[in-house]
Amino acid sequence: MTLLSVNLNAVAQLRNRRNLPWPSVTGIARVVLDAGASGITVHPRPDERHIRRTDVFDLSALLRAEYPEAEFNIEGYPSEDFLALIEDVDPQQVTLVPDDPAQATSDHGWDFAGKGNFLTSVVQRLKRSDRRISLFCDPDAGAAGIAAAKATGADRVELFTGPYGACHDDPEQARQELAVLAETCKAALAAGLGVNAGHDLTLDNLPAFQAAVPGVAEVSIGHGITADALVMGFAEAVAAYRKALADR
Numbered sequence: 001m002t003l004l005s006v007n008l009n010a011v012a013q014l015r016n017r018r019n020l021p022w023p024s025v026t027g028i029a030r031v032v033l034d035a036g037a038s039g040i041t042v043h044p045r046p047d048e049r050h051i052r053r054t055d056v057f058d059l060s061a062l063l064r065a066e067y068p069e070a071e072f073n074i075e076g077y078p079s080e081d082f083l084a085l086i087e088d089v090d091p092q093q094v095t096l097v098p099d100d101p102a103q104a105t106s107d108h109g110w111d112f113a114g115k116g117n118f119l120t121s122v123v124q125r126l127k128r129s130d131r132r133i134s135l136f137c138d139p140d141a142g143a144a145g146i147a148a149a150k151a152t153g154a155d156r157v158e159l160f161t162g163p164y165g166a167c168h169d170d171p172e173q174a175r176q177e178l179a180v181l182a183e184t185c186k187a188a189l190a191a192g193l194g195v196n197a198g199h200d201l202t203l204d205n206l207p208a209f210q211a212a213v214p215g216v217a218e219v220s221i222g223h224g225i226t227a228d229a230l231v232m233g234f235a236e237a238v239a240a241y242r243k244a245l246a247d248r
Protein backbone atom coordinates (compact mmCIF):
# COMPACT_ATOMS: atom_id res chain seq x y z
CA MET A 1 0.00 0.00 0.00
CA THR A 2 1.24 3.48 -0.84
CA LEU A 3 0.98 5.92 2.07
CA LEU A 4 -0.08 9.55 1.68
CA SER A 5 1.94 12.32 3.32
CA VAL A 6 0.30 15.72 2.91
CA ASN A 7 2.68 18.59 2.18
CA LEU A 8 1.55 21.78 3.95
CA ASN A 9 3.81 24.28 2.14
CA ALA A 10 0.89 25.72 0.18
CA VAL A 11 -1.24 26.16 3.30
CA ALA A 12 1.60 28.09 4.94
CA GLN A 13 2.05 30.18 1.79
CA LEU A 14 -1.61 31.19 1.89
CA ARG A 15 -1.32 32.04 5.61
CA ASN A 16 1.75 34.19 4.91
CA ARG A 17 -0.21 36.57 2.65
CA ARG A 18 -1.20 38.39 5.82
CA ASN A 19 0.32 38.89 9.22
CA LEU A 20 -2.43 36.71 10.67
CA PRO A 21 -2.46 33.14 11.93
CA TRP A 22 -4.92 31.63 9.44
CA PRO A 23 -5.26 29.27 7.71
CA SER A 24 -3.60 27.46 10.60
CA VAL A 25 -0.91 25.03 9.49
CA THR A 26 -1.33 22.89 12.60
CA GLY A 27 -5.12 23.13 12.26
CA ILE A 28 -4.99 21.75 8.71
CA ALA A 29 -2.50 19.10 9.84
CA ARG A 30 -5.13 17.92 12.33
CA VAL A 31 -7.80 17.82 9.63
CA VAL A 32 -5.70 15.78 7.18
CA LEU A 33 -4.46 13.35 9.84
CA ASP A 34 -7.99 12.87 11.19
CA ALA A 35 -9.03 12.14 7.58
CA GLY A 36 -6.48 9.32 7.33
CA ALA A 37 -3.28 10.82 5.92
CA SER A 38 -0.25 8.89 7.17
CA GLY A 39 1.97 11.86 7.69
CA ILE A 40 2.86 15.49 7.16
CA THR A 41 5.56 16.83 4.85
CA VAL A 42 7.10 20.29 4.98
CA HIS A 43 9.92 21.88 3.03
CA PRO A 44 11.13 24.83 5.11
CA ARG A 45 13.04 27.03 2.68
CA PRO A 46 15.68 29.48 3.92
CA ASP A 47 13.55 32.54 3.03
CA GLU A 48 10.54 31.11 4.95
CA ARG A 49 8.34 31.91 1.96
CA HIS A 50 5.89 29.30 3.22
CA ILE A 51 6.82 26.99 6.10
CA ARG A 52 8.55 28.92 8.90
CA ARG A 53 10.93 27.43 11.45
CA THR A 54 8.22 27.98 14.06
CA ASP A 55 5.79 25.86 11.98
CA VAL A 56 8.24 22.98 12.05
CA PHE A 57 8.39 23.06 15.86
CA ASP A 58 4.61 23.54 16.18
CA LEU A 59 3.91 20.60 13.87
CA SER A 60 6.41 18.43 15.67
CA ALA A 61 4.76 19.20 19.03
CA LEU A 62 1.31 18.45 17.59
CA LEU A 63 2.38 15.12 16.10
CA ARG A 64 4.15 14.00 19.25
CA ALA A 65 1.24 14.94 21.50
CA GLU A 66 -1.74 13.87 19.40
CA TYR A 67 -0.60 11.72 16.45
CA PRO A 68 2.30 9.58 17.64
CA GLU A 69 1.78 7.14 14.74
CA ALA A 70 2.00 9.83 12.07
CA GLU A 71 5.23 10.36 10.17
CA PHE A 72 6.84 13.81 10.05
CA ASN A 73 8.83 14.21 6.82
CA ILE A 74 11.06 17.27 6.55
CA GLU A 75 12.54 18.11 3.16
CA GLY A 76 15.38 20.45 2.37
CA TYR A 77 18.90 21.18 1.26
CA PRO A 78 21.36 19.93 3.90
CA SER A 79 22.82 23.30 4.93
CA GLU A 80 24.19 23.59 8.47
CA ASP A 81 20.97 25.38 9.50
CA PHE A 82 18.84 22.58 8.06
CA LEU A 83 20.91 19.86 9.71
CA ALA A 84 20.69 21.61 13.09
CA LEU A 85 16.92 21.94 12.65
CA ILE A 86 16.63 18.22 11.97
CA GLU A 87 18.70 17.43 15.06
CA ASP A 88 16.40 19.65 17.17
CA VAL A 89 13.11 18.43 15.78
CA ASP A 90 14.03 14.76 15.29
CA PRO A 91 11.50 13.81 12.56
CA GLN A 92 10.92 10.22 11.42
CA GLN A 93 11.96 10.98 7.84
CA VAL A 94 14.30 13.50 6.23
CA THR A 95 14.28 14.04 2.47
CA LEU A 96 17.44 15.69 1.18
CA VAL A 97 16.87 17.87 -1.87
CA PRO A 98 19.61 19.61 -3.92
CA ASP A 99 17.80 22.95 -4.02
CA ASP A 100 19.48 26.32 -4.38
CA PRO A 101 17.88 28.86 -1.96
CA ALA A 102 16.76 30.99 -4.94
CA GLN A 103 14.91 28.16 -6.67
CA ALA A 104 11.18 28.68 -7.18
CA THR A 105 10.51 25.03 -6.48
CA SER A 106 12.37 21.70 -6.57
CA ASP A 107 13.20 20.83 -10.15
CA HIS A 108 15.89 18.12 -10.10
CA GLY A 109 17.31 15.29 -8.05
CA TRP A 110 20.84 14.73 -6.75
CA ASP A 111 23.90 13.98 -8.82
CA PHE A 112 24.51 10.87 -6.70
CA ALA A 113 27.93 10.08 -8.13
CA GLY A 114 29.24 13.66 -8.10
CA LYS A 115 27.90 14.43 -4.61
CA GLY A 116 28.48 10.95 -3.20
CA ASN A 117 31.02 11.93 -0.51
CA PHE A 118 28.95 14.92 0.65
CA LEU A 119 25.74 12.87 0.80
CA THR A 120 27.47 10.01 2.61
CA SER A 121 28.68 12.38 5.34
CA VAL A 122 25.23 13.97 5.70
CA VAL A 123 23.50 10.59 5.81
CA GLN A 124 25.97 9.40 8.45
CA ARG A 125 25.28 12.50 10.54
CA LEU A 126 21.48 12.25 10.32
CA LYS A 127 20.90 8.52 10.31
CA ARG A 128 19.37 6.85 13.34
CA SER A 129 17.61 3.56 13.79
CA ASP A 130 14.24 5.33 14.08
CA ARG A 131 14.78 7.85 11.27
CA ARG A 132 14.70 7.32 7.52
CA ILE A 133 16.84 9.29 5.10
CA SER A 134 15.50 9.71 1.60
CA LEU A 135 17.29 11.35 -1.34
CA PHE A 136 15.48 13.30 -4.05
CA CYS A 137 16.10 11.42 -7.29
CA ASP A 138 15.83 12.33 -10.96
CA PRO A 139 13.33 10.18 -12.84
CA ASP A 140 16.11 8.96 -15.13
CA ALA A 141 18.76 8.37 -12.44
CA GLY A 142 19.29 4.89 -13.92
CA ALA A 143 21.06 1.89 -12.41
CA ALA A 144 24.41 3.67 -11.96
CA GLY A 145 22.78 6.63 -10.19
CA ILE A 146 20.81 4.29 -7.97
CA ALA A 147 23.95 2.32 -7.06
CA ALA A 148 25.62 5.59 -6.04
CA ALA A 149 22.52 6.58 -4.01
CA LYS A 150 22.60 3.24 -2.21
CA ALA A 151 26.31 3.69 -1.45
CA THR A 152 25.54 6.87 0.57
CA GLY A 153 23.78 4.74 3.21
CA ALA A 154 20.37 6.34 2.55
CA ASP A 155 17.23 4.27 3.14
CA ARG A 156 15.09 5.53 0.30
CA VAL A 157 15.00 7.67 -2.79
CA GLU A 158 12.15 10.02 -3.65
CA LEU A 159 11.37 9.93 -7.36
CA PHE A 160 10.93 13.46 -8.73
CA THR A 161 7.60 13.25 -10.55
CA GLY A 162 7.57 16.87 -11.80
CA PRO A 163 8.25 16.02 -15.46
CA TYR A 164 5.40 13.47 -15.35
CA GLY A 165 3.09 16.01 -13.69
CA ALA A 166 3.91 18.51 -16.42
CA CYS A 167 2.42 16.15 -19.07
CA HIS A 168 -1.18 16.72 -17.95
CA ASP A 169 -2.21 17.56 -21.52
CA ASP A 170 0.11 15.15 -23.37
CA PRO A 171 -0.79 11.49 -22.74
CA GLU A 172 1.93 10.08 -25.00
CA GLN A 173 4.67 12.07 -23.24
CA ALA A 174 3.14 11.04 -19.89
CA ARG A 175 3.46 7.37 -20.90
CA GLN A 176 7.14 7.93 -21.75
CA GLU A 177 7.77 9.68 -18.42
CA LEU A 178 6.09 6.81 -16.58
CA ALA A 179 8.28 4.25 -18.34
CA VAL A 180 11.39 6.14 -17.22
CA LEU A 181 10.11 6.42 -13.62
CA ALA A 182 9.24 2.71 -13.60
CA GLU A 183 12.79 1.73 -14.63
CA THR A 184 14.36 3.83 -11.88
CA CYS A 185 11.87 2.56 -9.31
CA LYS A 186 12.67 -1.02 -10.27
CA ALA A 187 16.41 -0.39 -10.02
CA ALA A 188 15.99 1.24 -6.59
CA LEU A 189 13.90 -1.61 -5.23
CA ALA A 190 16.37 -4.15 -6.63
CA ALA A 191 19.21 -2.27 -4.89
CA GLY A 192 17.37 -2.54 -1.57
CA LEU A 193 16.25 1.09 -1.41
CA GLY A 194 12.70 2.04 -0.50
CA VAL A 195 10.97 4.37 -2.96
CA ASN A 196 8.95 7.52 -2.28
CA ALA A 197 7.61 9.84 -4.96
CA GLY A 198 6.42 13.39 -5.23
CA HIS A 199 5.99 16.67 -7.05
CA ASP A 200 2.93 17.65 -9.03
CA LEU A 201 1.05 14.44 -8.35
CA THR A 202 -2.71 14.97 -8.61
CA LEU A 203 -5.95 13.08 -8.36
CA ASP A 204 -5.91 12.84 -12.16
CA ASN A 205 -2.38 11.56 -12.65
CA LEU A 206 -2.07 9.29 -9.59
CA PRO A 207 -3.94 6.24 -10.94
CA ALA A 208 -1.73 5.90 -14.02
CA PHE A 209 1.35 6.51 -11.89
CA GLN A 210 0.29 3.80 -9.44
CA ALA A 211 -0.37 1.34 -12.26
CA ALA A 212 2.92 1.98 -14.06
CA VAL A 213 5.28 2.40 -11.09
CA PRO A 214 4.54 -0.35 -8.56
CA GLY A 215 6.25 -0.59 -5.20
CA VAL A 216 6.17 3.07 -4.11
CA ALA A 217 6.01 3.24 -0.30
CA GLU A 218 4.87 6.85 0.11
CA VAL A 219 3.81 9.83 -1.95
CA SER A 220 4.01 13.38 -0.63
CA ILE A 221 1.50 15.71 -2.20
CA GLY A 222 0.93 19.40 -1.57
CA HIS A 223 0.06 21.66 -4.48
CA GLY A 224 -2.49 19.35 -6.12
CA ILE A 225 -4.26 18.30 -2.94
CA THR A 226 -4.47 21.90 -1.74
CA ALA A 227 -6.03 22.93 -5.06
CA ASP A 228 -8.60 20.14 -4.69
CA ALA A 229 -9.19 21.04 -1.03
CA LEU A 230 -10.24 24.55 -2.06
CA VAL A 231 -13.20 22.90 -3.78
CA MET A 232 -13.86 19.77 -1.70
CA GLY A 233 -12.39 20.62 1.69
CA PHE A 234 -9.25 18.96 3.05
CA ALA A 235 -10.97 15.96 4.65
CA GLU A 236 -12.72 15.05 1.37
CA ALA A 237 -9.55 15.66 -0.60
CA VAL A 238 -7.54 13.31 1.62
CA ALA A 239 -10.24 10.66 1.26
CA ALA A 240 -10.18 11.03 -2.54
CA TYR A 241 -6.38 10.78 -2.74
CA ARG A 242 -6.34 7.77 -0.41
CA LYS A 243 -8.94 6.11 -2.60
CA ALA A 244 -6.85 6.82 -5.71
CA LEU A 245 -3.86 5.20 -3.98
CA ALA A 246 -5.82 2.22 -2.68
CA ASP A 247 -7.56 1.47 -5.96
CA ARG A 248 -4.37 -0.25 -7.14
Ligand SMILES: CC(=O)[C@@H](O)[C@H](O)COP(=O)(O)O
Binding pocket: 007, 009, 010, 042, 043, 045, 075, 097, 104, 105, 106, 136, 198, 199, 200, 222
Ligand atom coordinates in the same frame (compact mmCIF):
# COMPACT_ATOMS: atom_id res chain seq x y z
C1 LIG B 1 11.09 18.23 -2.74
C2 LIG B 1 9.89 18.41 -3.49
O1 LIG B 1 9.50 17.61 -4.22
C3 LIG B 1 9.08 19.55 -3.56
O2 LIG B 1 7.89 19.17 -4.11
C4 LIG B 1 8.85 20.53 -2.54
O3 LIG B 1 8.50 20.10 -1.29
C5 LIG B 1 7.90 21.55 -3.05
O4 LIG B 1 8.40 22.74 -2.65
P1 LIG B 1 7.55 24.05 -2.86
O5 LIG B 1 6.26 23.84 -2.13
O6 LIG B 1 8.41 25.10 -2.21
O7 LIG B 1 7.35 24.26 -4.31
Ligand SMILES: NCC(=O)COP(=O)(O)O
Binding pocket: 007, 041, 075, 158, 197, 198, 199, 200, 201, 220, 221, 222, 223, 224, 225
Ligand atom coordinates in the same frame (compact mmCIF):
# COMPACT_ATOMS: atom_id res chain seq x y z
N1 LIG C 1 8.05 15.84 -2.06
C1 LIG C 1 7.03 16.38 -2.88
C2 LIG C 1 6.07 17.11 -2.08
O1 LIG C 1 6.17 17.14 -0.87
C3 LIG C 1 4.91 17.80 -2.66
O2 LIG C 1 5.09 18.36 -3.87
P1 LIG C 1 3.84 19.10 -4.59
O3 LIG C 1 2.69 18.14 -4.55
O4 LIG C 1 3.55 20.33 -3.78
O5 LIG C 1 4.33 19.36 -5.97
